[in-house]
Amino acid sequence: MGSRSKSETANSKRESKRETEKKGSKKKESEKKKEESDESSTAENDLRDKTKKLKIHEGCDFKVFKVYNPKEFYGDKGAIVTLRWLEEMESIVLISKCTESEKVQYTSQLLKGEALEWWNTLIGIKGIESLYNLDWATFKAVILKKFCPINEMDQIQTKLWNHKVVGTNLKEYNTKFLEYCRIVPHLVTPESNKVTRYIYGLPIEIRDLVRSHMPSTKEYAMELAGYLMDGMIKNRDEKKKDDGKTPVGGKVRKVEKKREEAFVYSHPVCKSCGMRHFGRCLRPTNTVICSFCKKPGHLKLTARGKQ
Structure with missing residues (x-):
């Protein structure tokens, strides 16, 4: 009996201890929840205060x-x-x-x-x-x-319509065109009108090529114009380098003409016909007639050397 009563007493102590621990843990949980709720309410209040301050300071200060x-x-x-x-x-x-x-x-x-x-x-x-x-x-x-005033706006409109590429300076043309688009946008609205006006001011050598690509934006039109302008400048430079070289298409270049004239004028003047040529004069025999001046005694080549 004594041992049974001792065990029951020990069990009751353990149960009471467990209950005490449960109560303590519940108390801690409630305190933790309370702290969290206090923190959340504090954060909400801070956010509300910041929002009020933003509303008060909405806009811009003159400084x-x-x-x-x-x-x-x-x-x-x-x-x-x-x-x-x-x-x-x-x-x-x-x-x-x-x-x-x-x-x-x-x-x-x-x-x-x-x-x-x-x-x-x-x-x-x-x-x-x-x-x-x-x-x-x-x-x-x-x-x-x-x-x-209306008269000045009309002048700006006239300048825009007459704005064209000068020489090969496409960069200056683009800069001025974009400036007109900014200051008088109603003259180049919608975008299709802007593209059409831009293409109209390009050099005739590249205008139709840009138009054939049917660009939908001014940026694309400018990109095409820049590419074609570079090609046009390159072709012009190559053509200048070709001047003075061998004949092309049967036409005699200036250098060839100068050489020919120098060759003819190196001939002596004939006392019989008055033309420049070497050898015996053929005029008295009338065996040769010049196809250039229709006179006998010399050839077409030497007829150009008459003084």
């Missing part, structure tokens, strides 16, 4: 805008300068991630001289708030209407 060194605009250099300035400004406001209102507000700070006087006049008429609320497309249209 950031000035980092890109935007050029001032005076409005007195003509349509091409105006179009180039607007093109540059569009790139800067895109890179600096300005909002619509900031685009107009920051860009208008670059107006100087005549352009600033005009802008201040608009502010007096329409109010500064209404002008700052303009979208970028409308702002550009207002600038173009004022500083790109």
Whole structure:
């Protein structure tokens, strides 16, 4: 009986110990879960705070805008300068991630001289708030209407239509053509019109060859033109080297003519017929008639040496 009671007591102790350990492990698990939930809530709060800060700072600061060194605009250099300035400004406001209102507000700070006087006049008429609320497309249209008059735009259009390759300088032609495409895109839209206009300005020696490939983009047309232009220049150089060489197609070259004339003029002048030739003069006998001058006494070769 004593041994049985001891074993039961030991078993009860072991069971109580196990229960205590289970309770401790459950407590630790609950504490761990609580810590994880606290950490996740803290992370969510941090993310929410960062998002709020981003929303608050959405857009671009004027100092950031000035980092890109935007050029001032005076409005007195003509349509091409105006179009180039607007093109540059569009790139800067895109890179600096300005909002619509900031685009107009920051860009208008670059107006100087005549352009600033005009802008201040608009502010007096329409109010500064209404002008700052303009979208970028409308702002550009207002600038173009004022500083790109119709007559100057017509001149640019005429220059584009008359733009052609000078000599073999294809690089300069491409550079100027791309500039026209940027500043007056509406004149070469869609892409098919751009390709057609580019091909029209090429030299006649390669124009039809480029057109026969039916390029669908200006880049492909430029690549073809460059390849064919190199071949045309090479052929011209080879042709120049051939000048002064042996006769081609029965035609006597200049060098051959000079040699022939030198040979004829080395003959003495005949006292009987007045022509240059060696040997006995055949004129008195009338046995030989020149096929060049139709006179007797000499041959065609020596007829060219008459003085």
